[in-house]
Amino acid sequence: MQTNVPVLLALLALLACGHLFARRTRIPVSVVLAIGGAGLSFLPWLPREPLDPDLILFLFLPPLLYADAFETSWTDFRRWLRPILMLAVGLVAFTTLVVGFVAHACLPQLPWPVCFTLGAIVSPTDTVAVQSILERLRMPRRATAIIGGESLTNDATGLLGVQIGVAVVASGAFAAKTIAIDFAWIAGGGAAIGIAAGVLFALINRYVRDSGVLFLFSLVAPYAAFLAAHRLGTSGVLAVVVAGFIVSWRIQDVPSAARVEMYSTWRMMTLVLNGLCFALIGLEAPVLLVQSKIAAGGEVLVAGLIVSAAVILARVVWVLPMAYTPIVLPRRVRLAEGGYPSFRSVILASWCGLRGVISLAAALSIPTTFDDGSLFPGRSAVIACTVVVILVTLVVQGLTLEPLVRLLKIPQDPDSQTEVLKAREAVLAAGIERLDEYCSQESCPISVHRFRAAMEDELVTLREESQEERDLAHARIAVSAAVQREVVHAQQSALLALRNKGTINDKTYLDLQLDLDRTHFRLEP
Numbered sequence: 001m002q003t004n005v006p007v008l009l010a011l012l013a014l015l016a017c018g019h020l021f022a023r024r025t026r027i028p029v030s031v032v033l034a035i036g037g038a039g040l041s042f043l044p045w046l047p048r049e050p051l052d053p054d055l056i057l058f059l060f061l062p063p064l065l066y067a068d069a070f071e072t073s074w075t076d077f078r079r080w081l082r083p084i085l086m087l088a089v090g091l092v093a094f095t096t097l098v099v100g101f102v103a104h105a106c107l108p109q110l111p112w113p114v115c116f117t118l119g120a121i122v123s124p125t126d127t128v129a130v131q132s133i134l135e136r137l138r139m140p141r142r143a144t145a146i147i148g149g150e151s152l153t154n155d156a157t158g159l160l161g162v163q164i165g166v167a168v169v170a171s172g173a174f175a176a177k178t179i180a181i182d183f184a185w186i187a188g189g190g191a192a193i194g195i196a197a198g199v200l201f202a203l204i205n206r207y208v209r210d211s212g213v214l215f216l217f218s219l220v221a222p223y224a225a226f227l228a229a230h231r232l233g234t235s236g237v238l239a240v241v242v243a244g245f246i247v248s249w250r251i252q253d254v255p256s257a258a259r260v261e262m263y264s265t266w267r268m269m270t271l272v273l274n275g276l277c278f279a280l281i282g283l284e285a286p287v288l289l290v291q292s293k294i295a296a297g298g299e300v301l302v303a304g305l306i307v308s309a310a311v312i313l314a315r316v317v318w319v320l321p322m323a324y325t326p327i328v329l330p331r332r333v334r335l336a337e338g339g340y341p342s343f344r345s346v347i348l349a350s351w352c353g354l355r356g357v358i359s360l361a362a363a364l365s366i367p368t369t370f371d372d373g374s375l376f377p378g379r380s381a382v383i384a385c386t387v388v389v390i391l392v393t394l395v396v397q398g399l400t401l402e403p404l405v406r407l408l409k410i411p412q413d414p415d416s417q418t419e420v421l422k423a424r425e426a427v428l429a430a431g432i433e434r435l436d437e438y439c440s441q442e443s444c445p446i447s448v449h450r451f452r453a454a455m456e457d458e459l460v461t462l463r464e465e466s467q468e469e470r471d472l473a474h475a476r477i478a479v480s481a482a483v484q485r486e487v488v489h490a491q492q493s494a495l496l497a498l499r500n501k502g503t504i505n506d507k508t509y510l511d512l513q514l515d516l517d518r519t520h521f522r523l524e525p
Contacts (some may be wrong), residue, residue: 007439066222069244075143106303120161126356190235198246211258304388
């Protein structure tokens with residue numbers, strides 16, 4: 001246990017420095033952390049232990065999937081379910097087949113089932129890698145919903161393919177009927193467990209009022225759903241995603257103060273877990289490549305590069321034609337999906353094929369030996385090819401996604417901007433209407449009328465057609481906010497002086513400072 005502490009400290013230091021470096025250079029933080037992790041692996045004084053795939057699948061994956069489900073719009077997910085499934089199921093199956101044939105051509109000594117197992121391992125895009133890129137890019141709403149939804153759900157299909165591949169390698173038999181039944185049970189059972197877990201924790205959120213307890217339950221939820229599904233042999237990924245959708249849909253039941261604190265805490269936690277995933281990829285990659293080269297020979301690295309090209313091209317070949325299948329669909333379906341997708345968005349979606357820790361964990365989880373004592377054929381070659389695919393997609397596609405967005409001149413979806421403006425307008429109008437109704441029944445002090453004037457100014461900035469009137473309203477809001485910020489700064493200085501003089505103790509100072517911080521946060525633009 002003590003030998004892991006220096007590694008953990010080094011990884012946390014890498015996370016901090018990596019985020020600072022990525023922000024200054026505009027390089028995706030996933031690439032920075034993976035390269036930094038690779039650099040750490042060459043430090044001779046840093047103790048090392050083999051990466052346990054369960055660390056990723058059971059410790060990191062559930063909370064990250066749960067957080068991503070909260071960030072994903074269920075409305076958009078349902079609207080574009082057809083293209084999401086075409087990627088999460090169809091593209092995974094297509095990539096598995098393509099990689100299987102390419103891998104067997106490059107490494108003919110590998111049995112066919114092993115080659116297709118490799119295809120299943122590298123077929124799903126990585127939720128962590130893709131979401132980290134989507135957060136930085138101002139992509140159209142439709143593309144964000146489809147790519148994000150794909151990355152949330154294709155893990156289940158890919159991991160199912162790995163399970164089937166390992167079973168076929170062990171038994172030497174392939175039964176399509178059995179596979180279909182297994183797929184139905186794994187997918188359907190995972191969704192059912194997710195629904196049950198989501199309803200349970202949504203009810204807990206409705207009746208529990210303590211912020212700390214609510215956060216603990218929010219942490220238990222993804223692990224409970226994942227482990228329950230795993231115990232029953234169903235998809236833990238689908239269970240967590242479905243549970244996250246249900247709980248996020250009922251997030252209004254959580255008290256507002258607890259909601260703010262929970263979101264802030266989860267944001268910090270996912271930042272750390274995301275970063276550790278990428279850093280672990282870099283930390284493990286050099287060691288795994290060296291071990292695989294020794295065990296499987298140097299040609300396996302060349303095969304890994306060819307397989308990487310096949311993975312990238314398979315996505316392009318699938319996405320470009322399949323994006324326009326609405327041509328043959330009924331007009332009602334086309335209109336529900338927003339018509340034909342933009343060709344520029346389709347090009348971008350075809351390039352969002354980053355692989356990451358899911359593929360690495362799946363490769364490492366392949367058994368070394370079977371129950372009868374026989375070795376899994378080509379295990380080292382499978383791991384080496386997987387590591388190469390992860391590094392190639394992370395570096396090549398991760399570094400070129402943002403330049404591609406600029407090259408294609410992809411605008412932000414105007415529908416999202418219009419939706420936000422309409423929602424803000426409706427909220428302000430409802431607030432003003434209720435305030436007028438209240439003040440017609442009760443005696444309101446002058447400060448309430450100033451509050452109403454501030455809301456009216458904000459409403460003018462959204463509704464008024466005259467640019468001059470909007471500018472005047474913006475100016476009044478800016479002056480008001482500036483004055484309030486100056487007041488808060490003066491209060492903070494006075495509070496600090498009281499602590500330094502010993503008039504108040506540190507605990508009192510911290511409590512009051514946090515109150516002022518919350519006020520200051522509301523005043524920030």
